[in-house]
Amino acid sequence: MPSFEEPQTPFRVLVLGGSYAGLAAALNLVDLCHGRRHRFCIDDNDNGTGKNIPVQVTIVDERDGFYHLIGQPLALSSQKFAEAFWTKYTDLAALQTPDIRCLQGRIETLDSSSKTATIATTKGAVHESYDYLITCTGLRREYPSAPRSFTREKYLAEAAETLTNIRDASNGVVVIGGGAVGIEIAAECKMLHPDINVTLIHSRTSLLSSESLPAEFSNKALEVLHESGVNTILGARVTSITPNISSSSSSSSEHEEEKEGYTLTLSTTQTLTTSHVINAVSRFTPTAPNFLPEDVYDDQGYIRVQPTLEFPLDTSLPNASDHYAAGDVARWSGIKRAGAAMHQGHYAARNIHQKMMSKVFGTTPAFLALDEVEAGMGLAVGKSAVGYFPSMGLSSGEETREMFFQGDLGFMICYKWMRLGTVTE
Numbered sequence: 001m002p003s004f005e006e007p008q009t010p011f012r013v014l015v016l017g018g019s020y021a022g023l024a025a026a027l028n029l030v031d032l033c034h035g036r037r038h039r040f041c042i043d044d045n046d047n048g049t050g051k052n053i054p055v056q057v058t059i060v061d062e063r064d065g066f067y068h069l070i071g072q073p074l075a076l077s078s079q080k081f082a083e084a085f086w087t088k089y090t091d092l093a094a095l096q097t098p099d100i101r102c103l104q105g106r107i108e109t110l111d112s113s114s115k116t117a118t119i120a121t122t123k124g125a126v127h128e129s130y131d132y133l134i135t136c137t138g139l140r141r142e143y144p145s146a147p148r149s150f151t152r153e154k155y156l157a158e159a160a161e162t163l164t165n166i167r168d169a170s171n172g173v174v175v176i177g178g179g180a181v182g183i184e185i186a187a188e189c190k191m192l193h194p195d196i197n198v199t200l201i202h203s204r205t206s207l208l209s210s211e212s213l214p215a216e217f218s219n220k221a222l223e224v225l226h227e228s229g230v231n232t233i234l235g236a237r238v239t240s241i242t243p244n245i246s247s248s249s250s251s252s253s254e255h256e257e258e259k260e261g262y263t264l265t266l267s268t269t270q271t272l273t274t275s276h277v278i279n280a281v282s283r284f285t286p287t288a289p290n291f292l293p294e295d296v297y298d299d300q301g302y303i304r305v306q307p308t309l310e311f312p313l314d315t316s317l318p319n320a321s322d323h324y325a326a327g328d329v330a331r332w333s334g335i336k337r338a339g340a341a342m343h344q345g346h347y348a349a350r351n352i353h354q355k356m357m358s359k360v361f362g363t364t365p366a367f368l369a370l371d372e373v374e375a376g377m378g379l380a381v382g383k384s385a386v387g388y389f390p391s392m393g394l395s396s397g398e399e400t401r402e403m404f405f406q407g408d409l410g411f412m413i414c415y416k417w418m419r420l421g422t423v424t425e
Contacts, residue, residue, distance in 0.1 A: 010054035011356055014117060014128055016107055016289070017136035018061035018089065019069065020338045021327025023418055024345030025134050026057045030099045030424055032353040039419045040346045053356050058128060059102045060119055064151045065089050066420070069141075070338050071409040073184035073380070075159055076144055076278070077166055077192040082159035085411060086152045087420070097424040104150070107289050113318040131322065132352050135303060136345060137287040138328040139336070144278055145181045162278075169196055169275035171261050176238050178202025179210060180379055182280035183221060184409075186230045187382040189278075198230050199272070201264075203237040210282065211335065212375045217388040220396050221379055228382035237267040241277055286329050293317050302331035307369035309348040322355075324348040334373030338414060344370065378404035 013029060015022045024040070031038035033055040036048040065088035075082040089095055089102040105121035110133075117133070119126040144162070149155040166173055166189060173196055175186040182200060190198040202209070207225075208218045225232065244260045261275040286301040293316045298304055303325040304312045311320040326348045327341035334340060347368045354365040376389035378400070385401035388394050406413060415421060 008054050008360065010056040011132070012128075012130045013055060013057045013352065014130035014133045015057060015059045015136060016061075016134065017138055017287075017327070017329075018059045018063070018066060018102065019136065019138055019327070019341070020414065020418075021138070021341040021345035021348075022059055022061070022134070022136035023066060023094075023420070024342040025136060025324075025326060025349045026059055026100055026345075027094055027418060027424065028346050029057060029349035029353060030055060030097065032349060033099070033356070034425070038346075038349075040342075040417070049357070051357070051361060053353075053360055055099055055356075057100045058130075059089070059095075059100065060105055060107060061089075061102070062104065062106050062150050064104050066092060067147060067155075068409070068411045068414065069146060070405075070414070071411050072144065072146060073181060073188045074192075074409045076162050076185060077189045079160065079163055081408060081411075082156060082163070084408070086147075086155055088152055092420050093423045094418065094420045095424070099424070110289060110291060112292075112320070112323060115319060115322070132355075133323045134309075134345070134348050134352075135288060135323070135325040135329055136327045136341070137289075138341075139284040140287045141284045144185065144280060145282065145284070165276045166193060166196065171273055171275040172197030172199060173276045173278065174198075174262075174264060174272065174274040175200045175278045175280050176202075177280035177282060178204065178207040178232075178234070179280070179282040180208065180377065181282060183207060183225060184380050185278055185280050187225060187228050187380065188409075190229045191382040194229065199233060199274070200225065200230055201233045201236060201238060201266070201272075203235070203267075205235040207232075207234070208379075211377065213335075213377060213388055214394075216394055217377070217386065220394060221381060221386045224381045224384050224386055224396055228384065230382075233266070233270075233272075235268075236270065238264050239267055240265045244273070288325070288329050298331050300331075303329055305330045305332065307371075308351050308367045309344060309370070310351070324352065332370060332373065335375050335377055337377070338410070340373065342414070342417065380405050380409055 015026050028038045033053040035050045068085040071085045075085050105119045108120045109118040117128045147155045186200040206218045242263045246260050264272045288303045295315045305325050309324045311323045326344035328336045351367045357363045358365050374390045378387045386396045387400045
């Protein structure tokens with residue numbers, strides 16, 4: 001085995017996705033490879049190994065920056081928060097290190113036998129070799145659950161248009177979909193624009209109907225939503241949305257058509273007129289690279305992983321044990337949450353570092369393994385919040401919001417936990 005003093009070729013780690021799991025994996029891995037206490041460490045007696053392992057981490061993402069996806073419901077109703085929640089990778093202090101580089105693009109091909117990948121970028125194809133790969137590409141969410149744009153500038157224009165539509169909604173705003181995103185969009189909209197009439201429509205008779213959570217959580221969410229001033233229509237599906245068009249005469253006797261909101265027809269035959277419609281029906285698909293062997297995925301397209309986050313042993317993928325998945329794209333128990341994604345990214349980094357230590361210093365790897373996770377959720381509802389976790393039970397109120405989200409839907413909680421504003425030495 002090479003000694004500590006001998007020059008070493010850096011280990012190359014390719015991270016697909018630069019959101020919560022991807023950044024957690026990249027930053028913790030660089031900390032570990034510098035032999036120091038890593039940023040997610042909660043053991044006061046752990047000061048790192050003190051042993052340096054050269055590493056080169058490449059993060060690939062279609063966006064040009066980190067977006068605080070949890071905050072999307074708040075960003076739709078606030079220009080201030082929309083601007084704060086998207087930070088270009090070039091402006092994140094933690095990424096300004098020679099050990100990490102970011103490529104805006106998407107994975108196009110991957111050969112796990114030779115450990116090479118082709119990345120499509122706006123400047124052409126980039127061919128990347130790697131020793132370890134971590135897939136953290138998350139889920140493809142439809143707008144408004146996530147931004148449509150891939151650059152900060154286009155995203156801010158998109159957010160400004162939505163905000164204008166909300167501010168000008170003299171006949172109110174209708175949010176369709178009573179899942180977590182729909183509830184939070186409606187509540188944040190009402191909180192920031194109290195004079196606007198906000199109505200949430202859900203096709204089922206109870207909110208959060210697709211989540212495996214107790215009925216008491218759903219009932220409390222509805223109660224708090226009503227307390228925040230949001231109207232609800234449950235058990236009714238929107239069957240059509242028709243623009244309301246009016247004609248106005250100009251001085252030259254020409255007629256111009258102007259859109260004056262929408263008329264919604266429900267499955268109950270009820271009709272509703274509104275100025276702005278936000279369709280928040282949850283639709284998402286895993287974004288795992290579709291050129292991997294079929295036996296890597298489950299029947300819904302999520303990547304199957306071992307508790308160590310490695311690809312499964314029974315897959316036909318060559319070098320499967322050097323390929324990891326973390327975050328929303330990985331199949332694991334529990335509801336998809338940013339905290340779980342960061343936790344998984346951290347574990348993937350720790351386990352890869354154990355393999356590096358074994359190869360360089362001959363140590364015996366001690367891998368971390370994920371525990372099964374029971375369903376739980378924190379839900380922001382205006383100035384309040386509702387939380388349920390089996391170990392904590394049901395909670396609600398302003399203190400619950402402060403604990404889970406503080407005043408910015410968890411932005412600074414995540415930002416500080418990952419130390420995104422601190423230069424990585």
